[in-house]
Amino acid sequence: xxxIDQPTEMTATEGAIVQINCxxxxxxxxxxxxxxQHAGEAPTFLSYNVLDGLEExxxxxxFLSRSxxxxxxxxxxxxxxxxxxYLCAVKDSNYxxxxxAGTKLIIKP
Amino acid sequence: xxVVSQHPSRVICKSGTSVKIECRSLDFQxxxxxxxxxxxxxxLMLMATSNEGSKATYEQGVEKDKFxxxxxxxxxxxxxxxxAHPEDSSFYICSASSERxxxxxxxxxxxxxxx
Numbered sequence: 001x002x003x004i005d006q007p008t009e010m011t012a013t014e015g016a017i018v019q020i021n022c023x024x025x026x027x028x029x030x031x032x033x034x035x036x037q038h039a040g041e042a043p044t045f046l047s048y049n050v051l052d053g054l055e056e057x058x059x060x061x062x063f064l065s066r067s068x069x070x071x072x073x074x075x076x077x078x079x080x081x082x083x084x085x086y087l088c089a090v091k092d093s094n095y096x097x098x099x100x101a102g103t104k105l106i107i108k109p
Numbered sequence: 110x111x112v113v114s115q116h117p118s119r120v121i122c123k124s125g126t127s128v129k130i131e132c133r134s135l136d137f138q139x140x141x142x143x144x145x146x147x148x149x150x151x152x153l154m155l156m157a158t159s160n161e162g163s164k165a166t167y168e169q170g171v172e173k174d175k176f177x178x179x180x181x182x183x184x185x186x187x188x189x190x191x192x193a194h195p196e197d198s199s200f201y202i203c204s205a206s207s208e209r210x211x212x213x214x215x216x217x218x219x220x221x222x223x224x
Contacts, residue, residue, distance in 0.1 A: 033212060042115075042202050042215040043153070087152070095206075097143070097213055101152040 002026045004100035006088050011106045012078055020073045020086050020103045028093025034062050034073045035087040037102065043087055047073070075105075083107045112136055113205045115216025122193055122223055130188045130219045132203030138183035139205035143213065144176075147200045159186055193223040 004024045012018040024032070031050040035043035049055055049064035049071060061074040073086055088100040112135040122128050132142060141160050145153040159165035159180035167173050175197075177189040186205075190197055200220055204213040 040200070040218070040220065042218045044215070045212050048212060096155070096158065097204075099153045099155075104150075 002092065002098050004088055004090060004098055006086075006100045006103045008101065009104045009106065011108060012075075014078055014080060014107055014109050016078050017074065017076050018078060018105065020075075020088075020105070022071045022073070022088035022100055024069050024071070024088070024090045024098075024100075026090045026092045026098055029066060030091035030093065030095055032062075032064055032071050033089045033091070033097070034060075034071075035089065037085045037087055039085075046086075078107050080107050080109070113139075113203065113214045113216045115203050115219055117219060118217055119220045120222070122221070124194055124223055125192055127189055127191045128193055128221060130190075130201055130203070130221075132186045132188070132205065132216050134184050134205040134214070137205075138207060139186075140183065140207040141205070142180055142186040143204045143206070144178060144186075144188050145202045145204070147202060147218075153202065156188075190221065193221070195223045197221065198223045 006022045033048050034046040036046050037043040047062035049062050054063045059076045064071045085102040085104050087102045089097045114133045116131045143158050144156045146156050147153050155168050156171045157165045157167045157178050159178050161180050161183050165178040180186040202218040203216045206213045
């Protein structure tokens with residue numbers, strides 16, 4: 001079956017750095033996505049990786065290793081507004097998004 | 110990025126009635142639309158995938174006759190929850206995609222409460 005694993009919850013301090021890991025086992029691979037979701041709202045797109053390596057976008061970076069079935073989202077200079085759930089999703093061979101359960105990130109002052 | 114509009118954002122209905130949720134892609138032609146359901150503190154669960162002009166493909170365990178999906182045009186898909194029951198209360202989200210876009214764009218979501 002298809003499976004995406006990420007930690008359920010993480011806590012970090014304002015101004016610090018946090019890394020959220022995601023491992024996946026899917027039937028085919030057509031890209032990995034990270035989305036941010038605040039409670040009661042729809043997910044918003046953060047990043048997309050289809051080739052191995054690091055993609056940097058401002059305070060957020062995302063890394064992919066296809067051979068290891070592994071990705072991480074790195075958030076720098078954490079702000080209180082970064083408190084949210086972070087969803088890892090993989091597009092499989094049918095171009096369908098398979099979602100992880102999400103990581104709830106709690107930022108403390 | 111592309112805009113997907115979902116309406117209504119919140120709806121309260123009585124048990125036994127039907128509710129229609131609309132999902133519109135405002136600035137691109139969405140060949141494929143996805144409907145998700147999300148319970149509190151849980152991940153998005155795909156309910157069905159619809160391609161314009163054809164019948165929706167439902168995920169295992171999702172009742173076709175209860176959750177009617179129509180994708181009549183490249184810019185509009187609707188989800189109708191028929192004979193709603195309190196256990197249907199949830200957050201419903203649509204997303205739209207096409208071959209020309211990499212990511213899926215999401216609507217704002219609809220909070221359905223059945224009383």
